[in-house]
Amino acid sequence: MRPILLVAMLAAPVLAERAVRRTGEILEGGVTVSMAERRVTQGKKVFPFEEFHLVEQDDGRMIWAPDFRARLRGYEVLAAFRARTTIARVALAAAKAGLPDLAASLLAEAAAAGLPDDEGRAIEKEIAKVKAKSPAQGFRDGLERDAAAARGLLPRLLIERAQAALAEPEAREGGLRLLREALLLQPDIPEGRKLLEAHAPSAFPLGDARFWLDWHLDLELLGARTAPEGELELNRARSHWRPDLYGLVSSPVLLITPLRETRVVGRCLAYGRLACETLAAMFATDQPMKRHASPLTIMLYTDHKEYRQHSGAYLQFEDREFLEHTVGHYSPGEQVSRFFWYADPGAERRIIGTCVHELTHHWLEQQCPRYAASQLRRDGNLPGHWIVEGFATFMEEGRYSAERRTADLFNPRSYSLDVVQSLATAGGLIEWSRLYAITGKDFVALSRENKTPVIRRWSLRKSLCSERRIFYKQAGATCAYLFHAEGGALRPRLIDFVIASYTGQSDKLDPRVAFGMAPEELGGRVVEFARRVASGWKP
């Protein structure tokens, strides 16, 4: 933030208007800040910076805050302080005007907003003293208007701060978050809606501002906009699928959907983009091959039925059966990822997981800079199909934060590692030598019947897994081992193995050649790794 940098350059103490301590105490008047010594002084009292949410100047410009969360919390404390003191003042006025009921009700609101008990008792005593009168209706209305204005102080203050933050490009993300909090408190506040409209892409219906902002936040965070480069795809989808679709780009991802579940849409885009960025960092090279410049297109359907119907139209009849059993897929022929929305507990995370999984296939086919499009091979007879699904599963299980824009590919609760460590003890794993030799065609033949019981460390419920699902998990766990274990020493070989698989270099798709280990040895190490993670190991 510019003000921070500006002030940081000054060695002399700076006069501040107010400072909000983490205890909720507000220091006002005679407050000075020494950036060099990282301390706040008021009279003879000296406090270290660590004790504060924020320190600000008279016009609300911030002098210091440790992070955005603290700054937001500081604003809340300030706003609640003002709201409750104003409400308490109106309560006192109501008591003096002979309106004990209104006064008591306002006092209770002030108390609920944190008015200290001693101040509350003092007003309570005033209320007890007065006798009920019937002042003019206009007077009473005026008091109630004052009270209503006081109640709205908090969202209004947050919007004020949001407006200031949105004017600074570096503080835009923080501004949107403040705006979101204000709208959560008072969804219909006109100032908030106006500000939102000013910062929203004009082509998208605003709808419920709060939900829109959930989506908008993530999307704006990633710099998305309505997408001219996706127009062709969108128009095609509108004519073949349904006319009420909209398309959004959060480069390199284009999402086409009729869904208005803005939170999920936004998160799919945000996490999809994060996954692509993570892949780009993993496969970065000094000599990148030129790849397809068009966005990675995702079709997000409203339900399984629509997913089946629409996806099936592009598939041969004999290929359609798999749609019954999948929650999503990447279609290499069309270069489109497809999945559908469903609402049940925990669905959001699973949908996002599917999005990342399919986008991993998609990115590796379309955008990986380590090989050219002409080098791509799709051969169902190639061994080592585990790397295709395993790598996408590994990416799917990463821990992504859209807000912090970070990806952590080590997930101690990884479903794959959990299943492997469980089945390694109980029995039911696919033999490792067989697993690593499975081709694309063999994979299609794996059983889908859920019959192997799995008791996972990270779930209360016993689940039944099919052979195919176990394949995914063992493959995902192998990728997790190769990525994280041995201090990351095997990571380059894992990347090379992925490249070899996508470019059809069958001679490199043998674990002995690629990793210097027999399949059973590699499998044993994966099991050992899964057990270590279950007992708390971290890279």
Added chain:
Amino acid sequence: MGPQSVGGHLQSKRAVSARQGVCRAASRALLRGWIALACIAAPGDAGAQEFAAPAGRWPDARGTASGSYASRALPLIGDVEEAWKLALPGGAAGAPVHWDGIAYLICVDGTRRALLAVDLASGKVRATKALPPGPAHPALVWDRLVLVRVTESQIMGYSLGGSSFEQRWKPDTGSLPIGEPVVADSEVYFVAEGSLLRLRFGKSRSEVVASGNFLGRPALCGNLVLALCHAESPGYAPSLHISAFDRRTGRHEATSNVAWYAGGEMPTLDAGGAITVTPGEICVEAPAPLKTTEGQSSHAFLSCRIERDRIAFTGSAGMHDLLAPPSCHAGGTLALSGGQPARWHLWARNKEGQMMGTVLADGADRPDLLRHPLPATVLGDIAYFGSWAADLRTGEILWYLPVTDPKFAAVPADGLVLIVDGRTLRAFREAGGS
């Protein structure tokens, strides 16, 4: 300032809370630091919120006087790490209670007892008060007044002044042994020698709410106080009943028969027993085994409809053997049932009023999850099952605490979970927090 003077102020908080309702409180979840914390439960409202302790308060070892083990604190859902730990000068007499950032607990070492105040932010002991030798009862706290049963028949109120405890209240509770008390709205309810009694903060004498064969731990819910009582009629086996009274008027509202005692004899009045009130359900921990069609059971469930000051018992008792007191969840009652194997159930009544249980965790599959049969603490859809937590909607386990000897239910505080592990009080927070 006498603690009773707070009453009116708190009552007004309750009034506004009732008017504003749960939705507004929820929409202000962000402001839970002061708003949710100050919202005292509005018992007449629908939903589970009113049975839950506010985020910054846990007045009773069971959370609230409804005995529900529910909290409005935001649950920890990510990885957890230890925030601090504190070696205790003895075994804890019960789960810690806390009010506005200070936790209180009683430690017992042989005949020595001490009341501790612990700063939740730092984990440091703020004050210690040696107590006379006596029973190992947990403390209660309301409006920063800490209530301790200093002897079998005496309750004492202390408040924290700087770095020491000051005795603030010594009511006359007579010379008879008193049962487990509950506190809410500056009133304490307990049973002594068959009578249900009330103490108002600051008053020196207790008042009799009702006399009879009352026993165990009562429960408060809105303007109602519920208590267990025996009944014995000529020609009939002795049975256990539950009675409800209006707290303001003392008027008897309703009584429902729970079940007959399996042994055919009434247990003594100091045999214990407790009530948990949840939305639409009351669970009774019986002072002695109750008769069922199959044999006997330790716990009974009654369905009921509770309004602010009215109660209607709408269904007969379902009977279960439970390994730990049940807790309240919006979707029903969470309970750890005994038997081979033990199981965590989420019980709810269907439209026909039958208790239907969903097995959350089965001891046959996961004996590790049932190693410590402690009550679950409920925070919305997240439950802290002693040393681990799970999302009740998805069945996903959120975290495990690295504790070896958890003694009581995990206590939620704003941003923390507290647990007594052997002779150590440990606090955990979400990893990366401060």
